[in-house]
Structures are given as structure tokens and as C-alpha cells.
Amino acid sequence: MSDVSRRHFLKLGACVVGGACAADALPSLAQATDGGDITTLRTTLPYPRMKLAAIGQLIIGREQLTTYPDQASPVVLVKLGRPAINGVGPDRDIVAFSRRCSHMGGILNFRPGTGTFHCPLHYAMFDAQKGGLLVIGHATDNLPQLELEVDAAGDVFAVGISGLLYGRQANVFA
Amino acid sequence: MSSIYHGEDRVPVPPADAERFTTVCSYCIVGCGYKVYKWPMGKEGGPLPHQNALRADYRNQQPEQVGTWISPAMHSVVTERSGRRFNIVVLPDKDCVVNKGNHSIRGGTHGDVLYAPDRPTADRLTHPLLYRGHSRLPTTWDEAIELGARVIKATLDTWGPDAIAMKCFDHGGGGGGFENNWAVGSFFFTGIGTKMASIHNRPAYNSEVFASSDAGIAPLPSAYLDAELADTIILIGANSYETQSIYFLEHMLPNLGGGTLPLKQQVLPEELHARGRMIIVDPRRTSTVAVAEAHAGKDNVLHLQINNGTDIALLNALSRLIYDQGWHDQDFIIRRTNNFAAFQQANLAQSLDEAVRLTGISKSQMMQAAEWIAKPKAPAARRRALFLYEKGLIWGLKNYENVASVVDLALLTGNLGKPGTGCGRLGGHQEGYSRPAYPGQRPPVNVDDVAVKGGASKVFWVAGCNPVGGTLNAQQFRASLAHRTALVNQALDATSGGSLDEKVAAVMTALDKGGLFHIVQDIYPTETAQYAHLVLPAAQWGEMNLTSINGERRLRLYEKFMDAPGIAEPDWKIMARMAQQLESAYRAEGKAEMAARFSGFTWSSDEDVFRAAAAGVKGAQEDYGDTTYAMLKVLGTNGVQTPVQGLENGLPVGTTRLYMDEKRFTFIPAAWPGFPPQIQALMDDPRYPFWVNNGRANHGWQTLYDDARKPYVMGREPFPHVEIHPQDAHRLDIVNGDLIELFNPYGSVSAMAVVTDSNAPGHVFMLFEHPNGWLNSLTTDYVDPATTIPYYKGTKAGIRKIGTMPGLNEQLTFIPTNQA
Ligand code: SF4
Ligand code: FES
Numbered sequence: 001m002s003d004v005s006r007r008h009f010l011k012l013g014a015c016v017v018g019g020a021c022a023a024d025a026l027p028s029l030a031q032a033t034d035g036g037d038i039t040t041l042r043t044t045l046p047y048p049r050m051k052l053a054a055i056g057q058l059i060i061g062r063e064q065l066t067t068y069p070d071q072a073s074p075v076v077l078v079k080l081g082r083p084a085i086n087g088v089g090p091d092r093d094i095v096a097f098s099r100r101c102s103h104m105g106g107i108l109n110f111r112p113g114t115g116t117f118h119c120p121l122h123y124a125m126f127d128a129q130k131g132g133l134l135v136i137g138h139a140t141d142n143l144p145q146l147e148l149e150v151d152a153a154g155d156v157f158a159v160g161i162s163g164l165l166y167g168r169q170a171n172v173f174a
Numbered sequence: 175m176s177s178i179y180h181g182e183d184r185v186p187v188p189p190a191d192a193e194r195f196t197t198v199c200s201y202c203i204v205g206c207g208y209k210v211y212k213w214p215m216g217k218e219g220g221p222l223p224h225q226n227a228l229r230a231d232y233r234n235q236q237p238e239q240v241g242t243w244i245s246p247a248m249h250s251v252v253t254e255r256s257g258r259r260f261n262i263v264v265l266p267d268k269d270c271v272v273n274k275g276n277h278s279i280r281g282g283t284h285g286d287v288l289y290a291p292d293r294p295t296a297d298r299l300t301h302p303l304l305y306r307g308h309s310r311l312p313t314t315w316d317e318a319i320e321l322g323a324r325v326i327k328a329t330l331d332t333w334g335p336d337a338i339a340m341k342c343f344d345h346g347g348g349g350g351g352f353e354n355n356w357a358v359g360s361f362f363f364t365g366i367g368t369k370m371a372s373i374h375n376r377p378a379y380n381s382e383v384f385a386s387s388d389a390g391i392a393p394l395p396s397a398y399l400d401a402e403l404a405d406t407i408i409l410i411g412a413n414s415y416e417t418q419s420i421y422f423l424e425h426m427l428p429n430l431g432g433g434t435l436p437l438k439q440q441v442l443p444e445e446l447h448a449r450g451r452m453i454i455v456d457p458r459r460t461s462t463v464a465v466a467e468a469h470a471g472k473d474n475v476l477h478l479q480i481n482n483g484t485d486i487a488l489l490n491a492l493s494r495l496i497y498d499q500g501w502h503d504q505d506f507i508i509r510r511t512n513n514f515a516a517f518q519q520a521n522l523a524q525s526l527d528e529a530v531r532l533t534g535i536s537k538s539q540m541m542q543a544a545e546w547i548a549k550p551k552a553p554a555a556r557r558r559a560l561f562l563y564e565k566g567l568i569w570g571l572k573n574y575e576n577v578a579s580v581v582d583l584a585l586l587t588g589n590l591g592k593p594g595t596g597c598g599r600l601g602g603h604q605e606g607y608s609r610p611a612y613p614g615q616r617p618p619v620n621v622d623d624v625a626v627k628g629g630a631s632k633v634f635w636v637a638g639c640n641p642v643g644g645t646l647n648a649q650q651f652r653a654s655l656a657h658r659t660a661l662v663n664q665a666l667d668a669t670s671g672g673s674l675d676e677k678v679a680a681v682m683t684a685l686d687k688g689g690l691f692h693i694v695q696d697i698y699p700t701e702t703a704q705y706a707h708l709v710l711p712a713a714q715w716g717e718m719n720l721t722s723i724n725g726e727r728r729l730r731l732y733e734k735f736m737d738a739p740g741i742a743e744p745d746w747k748i749m750a751r752m753a754q755q756l757e758s759a760y761r762a763e764g765k766a767e768m769a770a771r772f773s774g775f776t777w778s779s780d781e782d783v784f785r786a787a788a789a790g791v792k793g794a795q796e797d798y799g800d801t802t803y804a805m806l807k808v809l810g811t812n813g814v815q816t817p818v819q820g821l822e823n824g825l826p827v828g829t830t831r832l833y834m835d836e837k838r839f840t841f842i843p844a845a846w847p848g849f850p851p852q853i854q855a856l857m858d859d860p861r862y863p864f865w866v867n868n869g870r871a872n873h874g875w876q877t878l879y880d881d882a883r884k885p886y887v888m889g890r891e892p893f894p895h896v897e898i899h900p901q902d903a904h905r906l907d908i909v910n911g912d913l914i915e916l917f918n919p920y921g922s923v924s925a926m927a928v929v930t931d932s933n934a935p936g937h938v939f940m941l942f943e944h945p946n947g948w949l950n951s952l953t954t955d956y957v958d959p960a961t962t963i964p965y966y967k968g969t970k971a972g973i974r975k976i977g978t979m980p981g982l983n984e985q986l987t988f989i990p991t992n993q994a
Contacts, residue, residue: 072235085985102245104276105238114989121239122276122423123415123465123994127987133178133890136461136872136991138419140247140282141886142179163179167236167243170184174221174233 045172047160052077052096052146055089055154061112065099068146068158069172073165074099074107075146077156078128080115085131086162088148094156096146097132098165103139105166117143132163144171178889178985182246186261188212188227189219195733196267196810198722199281200348200715201875203601204421205724206281207270207811210716210735215251215259228265240275242268247283247886252290254737262288262736270811272398272724278419280875283887287880288716289739294883298697299711300740305666310709315741315751317674322708323755324678325691329632330366332682335613338362339370339621339631343638343745346606346722348715348880349374350638350745351732352796353780356787357746358637359609361753365772369614370625374639377622377646378962379612382568383599385578389585390839392795394605395832396560396596397726397815401425402434403441403594404560405448406546410455410485410580411566411967415462416872418564418600421725422462426452430470441593445555449474451546456566457482457867458897458939459932461991468994476542482865482937482968483571483853484532487846489579490521491529492544493586497522501548503556503588511585513841520843521582532846534934548587558594559587565602565869566967571849573963578844585841591833599725603876606722608790617962622646623955627654632685637695637745638712640877642702643948646964647955649921659705661689666707681707695748698879701945712745713738719780721798721806723816727829729798730813731806734780746783750775791816801826852954856970862918864902866969867933868942868949871895872991877943890986893926894944898973902936903929906975911983913976916940918969921951924976930990938973942966 052075053064060081068075077096079089087093097117099108106121110128116135117126124137132143144163150156161171188211195210211227219226221233230242242265249263264284268275289298302318303310329337342358343349350358362368371379383393401407402425414422428434429450438447452466453476466475480488496502497518507514530537547559561584563577570576584590584597612618622645625631634655642652665684669676681691694706697714717738723729738744743751753775760769777783781803791797797817805825806813815828849857856862873890874881881887896916898908908914912927916938925940925947933939942949952971957964 100238103282105236105241105243107238114993116989118994123461123468125989125991125994127989130985130987131179133987134279134873135987135989136416138276138278138282138423138872140180140245140279144183161183163181164183164185164246167238167241169187169221169232169244 045170045174047172050158051155052148052158053156055094055150055156058094063110069161075158076108076110077146078110080129082129084129086145086147088150088156094148095128096148096158097126097128098144098161100166101139102141102143102163102166103137108143178886180246180886185244185246185249187219187230187232187244188261188263189217190225190227192219192227193735194227195735197264197716197732197735198347198604198724198730198811199277200284201280201603202278202418203604203725204272204418205347205604205722205728205730206273206277206420207267207730208281208284209265209267210733211263211265212260212735215261245282246285248285250285250288250290250293252288252736260736267811272424272728272811273420274424276420276424279873280419283884286884286886288736294885297699297883298739298742299699299709300742301711303706303709305663305707307670308663308667310703310706318708318710319751319755321674321677322693323752323759324674325681326633326752327756327759328678328682329685329691333632335367336370336630337632338366338368338635339372339625339633340368340635340637341372341374341621341639341641342636343374344607345374345638346604347732349603351606351720351722352608352787352791353718353720353783354745355606356608356783356790357749357775359790360775361749363610363613365753365756367613367771369619370621370631371612371614372621375644376963377620377957378618379614380616380618380962382573382963383577384616384961385574385842385844386581386598388840389578389581389842390837391581391590391597392832393599394601394725394727394795395590395598397830398425400560400594400596400831402429403438403558404429404450405551405557405594406451406453406559408453408455408547408559408561409462409600410561410563411568411570412562412564412600413456413460413462413869414600415460415465417602417870418725419872421600427466427469430466430474446551451475453478453543453546455480455485455488457933457937459992461872461994464992464994476539476546478535478539478543479934481532481534482867483849483965485567485570486572486575486579486844487524487529487532488535488540489583490524490844490846491526491533491540492547493579493583494522494524494526495540495544496548496586499544499549501544501550502586506588507586510836511839511841513843516843517582517586517841520845521579524846528846547583556588558592559584559589560595561589561597562600564600568599569964569966571965571968572847573958574960575844575847578842582841582844585839590839591831591835591837593831596831601725604722604724605796606720607796608787610790617960620957620962622651626651626658626690629658629688631690633691633693635693635695636702640700640702640879640943642705643945644877644943644950646950646953646957646966647920648948648950648953650955655690655692655705658688658690659692659707661687662691662707665689695745697742700879710748711740711742712748713742717742718744719803721784723796727795727816728813729801729806729816730809730811731803744780746777746780750777795832799826850956850965852956853965853968853970856918856954862970862972863936864916864971864973865937866916866940866949866952866971867937867967868940869967871941874941878945882945891941891944892946892982893924894941894947894949895928896925897928897930897932897939899931899933899935899937900929902938903927906973908975909983910988911979911986913979915974915976916952916971917974918952918971920954920969923947923949923951926979926982928988930992932990932992
């Protein structure tokens with residue numbers, strides 16, 4: 001996975017926004033005797049690169065349902081019609097997410113009006129425009145977001161996932 | 175723009191031989207059960223069921239809801255005192271009847287708050303700190319305790335016990351447990367004997383439900399099972415989806431959805447059953463209203479959107495409607511209550527027209543509520559109504575009458591001591607209260623006013639709370655604390671390099687001139703600790719064994735599974751050290767009587783204190799009798815519901831629901847009292863047009879003491895949010911994410927705007943505690959004179975736009991949370 005440094009930065013970076021935790025105290029206080037834990041928190045297996053859609057065929061607000069990185073992981077790709085965090089395409093509005101709720105795995109429904117994913121099990125709600133941020137509910141992280149690339153022909157590929165898919169120990173099965 | 179998230183895409187699984195512990199969530203009253211797994215760094219379990227401690231198959235996708243899954247926020251790597259590093263996973267327990275494997279956003283993030291020197295919890299207090307050289311610097315326990323004890327003793331000897339004031343946790347769960355509470359109480363009440371005591375979130379030493387105890391009802395009379403059996407659940411001043419989340423999701427919602435019909439049929443086969451209904455009394459359309467409607471259908475949920483502060487008028491109007499219809503429980507009133515005539519005279523005199531005008535709720539809605547509460551299901555079958563209230567009522571206009579009016583409504587309709595009924599608190603934190611009796615009177619003294627601002631006390635010991643932001647009228651409190659502690663700072667600055675004798679003498683001179691010696695005992699360097707002379711580092715949940723009960727009185731053992739950071743100690747040990755120091759000082763002076771008051775702190779284990787604390791709960795709803803840690807270990811996350819009736823086969827036998835006997839209750843008269851002068855003055859002043867309601871939010875716990883170290887929480891709420899109606903926002907040119915100022919004569923605070931119609935125009939809702947903006951700078955100094963409980967939930971303010979914070983609107987979500 002290519003994106004490790006960004007991920008680690010964000011994890012502590014959000015804390016700096018709040019200004020409430022002593023971020024500057026963090027590195028100097030580390031006193032690991034047998035360090036190296038950071039790598040165990042990342043998938044060590046490579047993500048597949050998979051075509052999810054062709055830009056020309058996307059209609060604003062209409063879900064494209066597919067799977068990634070394997071058949072047991074339902075995902076949804078949607079063109080929101082307004083720029084989104086980590087959005088791709090000419091309008092930076094194409095995003096894709098896991099359809100399994102990051103609380104306890106309920107299968108989510110999309111509402112195009114608000115651009116939100118809704119869980120029928122315990123009513124968690126996620127914002128598709130804001131990187132899958134939890135609007136309300138009991139998930140402990142964002143909805144896992146697919147990392148997307150668009151090639152010269154206008155095809156959209158999934159190349160990775162930010163966040164751990166519900167029900168897995170690692171996103172890619174060994 | 176980048177997103178805010180936890181971010182890992184892999185977690186290590188515990189190996190088959192990982193150490194296991196049982197515990198309970200450190201946060202809310204619901205007390206969800208958890209299992210803890212601990213194993214050395216560098217090791218990891220495999221994906222096959224026999225290769226990991228969870229017996230899960232991670233070669234395949236786990237099924238939804240019933241799968242076993244570790245979210246990244248449930249895992250951490252900690253460093254113990256030996257320097258050894260361990261993986262820790264804190265996983266919701268499927269075998270616990272409270273949560274059945276479920277968890278909230280708060281309990282599901284325990285991995286984030288374990289002390290780790292390379293994570294945001296790195297700022298935990300690791301050593302005592304002493305004011306020295308115009309800062310707070312690490313020192314030894316010996317110096318900290320000796321200096322503290324000498325100042326306390328000199329103060330006690332010179333000015334008497336009330337010169338020592340305290341504001342301390344009284345929690346169960348993460349905040350304390352029976353062990354720490356007993357030690358705190360023994361020190362301040364048996365030892366010092368001070369009346370200047372106050373509880374973590376309020377200015378006095380009081381019950382929040384004096385009216386309920388006067389009526390003869392303990393605060394937590396029912397079981398979570400009752401929410402599965404009730405015909406109607408009435409939530410008053412509670413946003414349970416966000417603040418008693420798993421009680422709401424696992425016990426109330428299934429009833430509203432019809433999922434508990436078979437259970438109702440089985441437990442109560444004689445009567446007709448339908449899916450449950452819910453009435454929610456709240457000035458705000460909360461996510462709780464939305465989720466209840468989504469699950470039960472709009473026809474089964476009634477939201478009474480009440481005007482701030484008018485609960486008494488509403489609840490009395492409901493009593494009157496029910497009585498006028500003849501739907502009251504005459505038999506129950508005769509057999510099980512006293513004082514009906516006084517209730518009739520006070521509460522039933524409530525005019526309905528006045529109630530409509532005050533509350534903003536229509537007569538037809540009131541009638542519908544009356545029907546749902548009390549219109550009999552069949553000639554001989556009364557409805558089973560479960561009344562559950564929390565801070566919206568407790569901290570409303572007038573605490574005593576607020577609570578009395580709901581208690582009376584429950585008595586009028588016979589809803590106590592039967593399956594599917596009850597009248598009690600939902601609760602905030604868990605409970606673990608056991609202390610020797612408070613030496614003060616009722617109503618108790620207002621410690622903020624008299625001891626701190628008024629100067630009556632010279633030493634102020636704060637433990638496990640953050641009053642500079644959390645107490646009422648907090649801006650004035652901060653100003654007073656800053657002024658009085660600075661006098662001691664100056665005295666200490668003048669003794670650089672001096673002996674302990676010189677320091678104590680300097681402090682005493684400053685105290686005599688109005689100074690305040692300030693001790694803070696906590697796990698984090700709180701905002702309150704910024705004023706302290708002595709900071710004492712405490713252990714937290716998971717770093718000691720403790721016991722507590724949840725909202726249905728379920729007692730469990732929360733096992734120690736890791737070391738406290740640095741040389742931090744459990745609160746009970748800190749109290750014991752201080753007491754022993756005082757004991758020997760008095761003994762050395764030959765003052766045997768004083769020495770005796772500080773004796774008895776000789777416990778050598780957490781369990782020693784637990785057993786000693788049994789004396790403080792005798793006959794109470796918490797009574798755990800002869801229960802031991804070993805018994806609780808056997809009972810695991812299901813524990814036993816107190817009061818414990820006795821032992822059978824070596825295990826305690828508990829009580830599901832209180833008052834199944836013939837106990838008699840007392841009606842407490844409670845007429846609508848009108849608004850107090852402080853509030854009336856704000857209501858009459860056009861400069862402060864907005865009613866300011868406030869409360870907790872789903873993702874944060876209490877003062878956010880832990881959450882301030884959870885990147886996913888602070889990332890999503892860097893500043894406290896204020897919900898403002900679109901009409902008001904438009905008029906003030908405010909959009910989502912704007913920074914705004916709220917102000918009134920008591921103080922001012924800045925916050926981040928969220929534009930939503932959850933409140934009526936002219937009403938706003940603000941997050942009540944946040945390190946970047948304390949709502950309580952705006953609350954008045956009004957307390958109910960009968961109980962010394964503040965009207966935290968209502969104040970009035972003006973609002974002004976400050977400006978736009980770049981990036982907030984783009985990065986954060988502003989989708990209304992109340993549309994499930
Ligand atoms: S509902 Fe309460 S007890 Fe349960 S996990 Fe959430 S905060 Fe903890
Ligand atoms: S599984 Fe989605 S909210 Fe619980």
C-alpha cells in the first residue's frame with residue numbers, strides 16, 4: 001500500500017486541529033523497547049486494481065453496486081454531483097465506499113438527496129461527500145472509502161481501501 | 175481537503191493463548207460488558223479459529239451483526255512499567271445480557287484511551303506535580319503528600335473542617351467505583367468532617383433526585399427488561415440514542431418494533447399485547463425521536479416539543495387529564511400511597527390553558543399522551559408505563575418539583591413494582607456510591623458560592639472532574655479561582671529553595687489573606703489543574719480492579735489489565751496515603767482523637783476497600799452484602815443485580831426489579847413555580863433573545879476528558895457545536911461551520927454553528943462541555959433553593975457571528991443528525 005505516510009499523519013493530524021492534545025509531546029515520549037508496531041496495523045498484502053465503472057456511464061445520484069476487493073465485500077460507487085473529499089473524475093465527485101456499515105456490518109442504503117448512507121440495523125448515517133464521515137451512529141470510524149484512479153480512457157479503477165472493512169482482520173484475504 | 179478517520183486497514187488478532195479479562199464499559203450508565211485480550215508485541219494470532227483467542231475464522235467475511243470483529247479503535251499497543259509492550263483489544267461481549275455484543279461509538283473506542291506514550295494519551299499525568307518556579311513540575315509522592323498533608327493539617331487546626339472544600343467524582347465505572355468512592359468519603363467525612371463538599375458536576379453535596387427519595391423511590395427501580403415489556407415508554411429530558419445508546423437500541427427499540435411480543439406474551443399471558451409506544455419530552459427533535467420513528471412508525475412515537483423549563487406544567491397537566499378521565503389507578507393510590515390530597519391540591523390545580531401557553535404543546539397532543547400513558551387496554555387491564563428521565567428534567571427549571579411531578583404521575587397511574595413499569599433515572603455515569611454520611615444539612619451549602627467564590631474555605635481539593643468549565647456560572651468561578659490561587663502562587667514564588675516549613679508557613683500566610691490552596695487529582699492535566707498547586711496522578715479504569723452498578727443495578731467486577739502510567743496510583747491509595755500522613759502527624763502531637771479520625775486506611779488491595787465499602791450501602795439499592803471479587807469473577811459481565819438478597823451455593827442472589835412487595839410511597843406536591851428572577855431578567859431583556867438549551871452528543875463523553883485524546887472525536891468536533899434554526903441563522907448571516915459568539919451578563923463563549931431545524935426558532939442547543947468552549951460560562955447562578963441543584967439546561971443569550979474558519983465547512987459534516 002502506497003499511502004501509509006498520509007494515513008499515519010492524518011491520524012495524529014486530526015488531533016492537532018482540535019488543539020486539545022499535546023501532539024508535540026508524542027514522539028519524544030515514545031520509549032518502545034521492542035517497537036515496530038505500526039506495520040502490523042496495515043495490510044501487508046497488495047490490493048487488486050479493479051475496474052468499477054466507466055465515467056461516461058455514470059448518472060448523478062445513481063448507485064453502481066459491485067464488489068471490491070473480492071466478492072464478499074459489497075461496495076457502492078456514486079457520482080455525487082458536487083465535489084467530494086477524495087472524489088475523482090473531472091468534477092472530483094466520484095466516490096466509492098464499502099456497503100457494510102463500519103459499526104456491525106449492516107448493508108447500507110444510499111439517499112441521493114442528502115448524499116448519505118443509512119444503516120437499517122442501528123441507524124448509523126455516513127456522509128458520502130466527506131470521506132464517509134459518520135454523521136451519527138455507533139460506528140467507530142468512517143465508512144471505508146475506496147481509493148480510486150481514472151485512466152486516460154475514462155475508466156474508474158479501485159486500487160485500495162482506507163479503513164478496515166467490517167468483519168475482517170485485514171482488507172485483503174490471505 | 176482530507177478526510178477525518180482512524181484509518182488502519184488491518185488489526186492484529188489475539189493469539190489463542192492471549193490473556194483474558196472481563197470488564198464493563200468505562201463510560202455511560204448502561205454498562206455494556208466487554209472482554210479484554212492482552213498479548214506481547216511481536217506476536218499475533220492466525221486466521222483459523224484455533225489460531226486465535228476469538229475462535230473466529232478470518233479467512234472469510236464475518237456475518238453482519240453477529241460476527242466477531244475488532245474495529246481499529248478497539249486495539250492499542252501499550253507500554254507497561256517494565257518497558258514491555260503489549261497489544262490490547264477491548265471487545266464488546268456477546269455473552270453480556272446488557273449489550274449482547276453491541277457497543278456505542280463511545281464504548282467502541284476504548285483502544286484509543288489506553289495510556290500509550292506514543293499516542294495522544296501520552297499527556298496522562300504520570301507523576302505528582304508541585305507548583306514551583308511559576309510552573310507545575312514533577313515531584314515525588316513523598317514530597318507531594320507531606321506538603322499536602324501539612325497544609326491540610328494547619329488549615330484544619332487553624333480554621334476547622336469547613337476550611338477544607340472538595341469537589342469529587344461520585345461515579346461508578348471509569349470515574350470511580352465503590353472502592354474509590356469509599357476512600358474519598360472516609361477521608362473527607364470521617365477524617366476531615368467538612369460540610370464544604372460538592373459532587374463532580376454540581377455546586378453541592380446532594381442527591382439529584384431528593385424528590386424521588388422523599389417519595390420512597392430509589393433512583394434506579396426498574397430493569398432493562400421492563401423496557402421490553404412496557405406498553406408505553408416515556409423519555410423525559412433524555413436523548414437516549416446518543417446518551418444511553420445500547421439500552422435504547424437493545425431493549426427499547428425491539429419493543430417499539432414488535433420484537434418483544436413473544437416475550438410479553440410469555441411473561442404476562444393474561445393480557446393483550448401490542449408493540450410498545452414511546453413518548454419523548456424534549457425541546458429538540460433529537461436523533462432519538464428520528465430513530466424511534468424510523469423503527470416504530472410515526473404513529474407509535476409522540477414527540478412533545480416542550481418549551482425550555484416548563485416540564486412541571488406539562489407533567490401536572492397530564493396528571494390532571496388522566497385524573498379527569500378517571501384513568502388513575504385508584505386501587506394503587508389507596509393501597510400503596512400517602513399524601514394524595516396534597517398532590518391533588520397542588521398538581522391537579524394546573525390549568526390546562528396555562529399549560530398549553532407555557533409548554534407550547536397543544537391540548538390534543540397532551541390528550542394523546544394521557545391516553546398512551548393511562549387509558550386502560552381493557553376494563554381490567556391497565557397500561558404498563560415506564561417513566562425514564564434524565565438531565566433535561568433533573569437540571570431543569572426547579573429540580574425538586576421537576577422530579578416530583580413525574581414521580582407523582584407514576585404514582586397516580588400505579589406504575590411501580592410491576593413488570594413493564596417504573597419511574598426512575600436513565601442515568602449518566604454508572605453508579606458506585608458508598609460513603610460515610612455527609613455531615614451537612616439539607617438543603618446543602620452551595621460550595622461554589624460560599625467556599626470558593628465567597629472565600630469560606632482555604633483548601634480546595636478537586637478530584638476527577640473539571641469544574642472550571644463544567645460548573646454553573648463557570649466564568650465567575652474561573653475568575654475567583656484564578657485570583658485566589660494566584661495569592662498562594664506569589665507566596666510560594668517567594669520561597670524558592672526554602673524548606674517545607676518555610677513553604678507551609680508562606681502558604682498559611684497567603685490563605686489567611688484570602689488565598690486558596692488548590693489540589694487536583696485526576697488522570698489528565700485538566701483545565702482545572704492549570705490553577706493547581708499540587709496535582710496528584712490517578713490510575714484509570716483498567717489500571718485497578720473496581721466494581722460498579724449500571725442503570726438496572728447490575729454489579730460487576732472491572733478487572734485490572736494494565737499498569738497505570740508512571741507512578742500514578744488508584745484514587746483510594748492516594749486518599750489512604752494522605753490520611754496516614756495526617757494520622758501520624760496527629761499521633762506525634764499526642765492528639766489521639768484526631769489521629770483516630772484518620773485511621774482505618776490500612777487496606778492493602780482493591781478488594782479490601784470493596785469489602786469495607788459494603789458498610790456504606792447497607793439497605794440501599796446498591797447493597798451488595800457479602801459479595802466478593804471471586805464471586806463476581808464467576809458471574810462475569812452479567813454480574814448480579816443489587817440489592818443482593820443473600821448467598822446461594824456461594825453466589826449472590828439479586829433483585830430484578832424493586833418494589834414488588836407492598837411498600838408504600840408518598841405523593842410530593844409540586845405546583846408550577848414560575849421562572850426564577852435571574853431567568854426572568856434575561857427573558858425581559860431584548861439583548862438576549864435566544865433560549866440556550868444544552869446537552870451531550872453521541873460521540874463525546876462528559877467533559878470530553880478522554881475524547882480530547884480521540885483523534886476521530888476531536889477531528890469531527892474541533893469546536894463545540896451550536897444548533898441554530900435556519901431562520902435565525904439567515905437573519906444573523908450564519909452558515910454551517912461559522913464561528914459564533916454567545917453572550918449574556920454572566921459570560922461569553924465561542925462555538926461552531928450547525929444550521930438545523932431541530933429546535934424551534936429562537937431556541938438553540940449547544941454541546942455542554944468542550945475544552946474549546948464551555949457552555950457554562952452562560953448559565954446563571956440560580957439553583958433550586960430546596961436542593962441546591964442548578965438550572966443548567968436553560969439560560970438566555972445573544973448571538974453574534976465572529977467569522978468563518980477556513981476548511982471547517984468542507985471537512986466536517988453538517989447533515990442533520992435527526993433524520994434516520
Ligand atoms: S452504551 Fe454506554 S455503556 Fe454501552 S458502550 Fe456505549 S457508552 Fe459504553
Ligand atoms: S450495523 Fe450499522 S448501525 Fe449498527
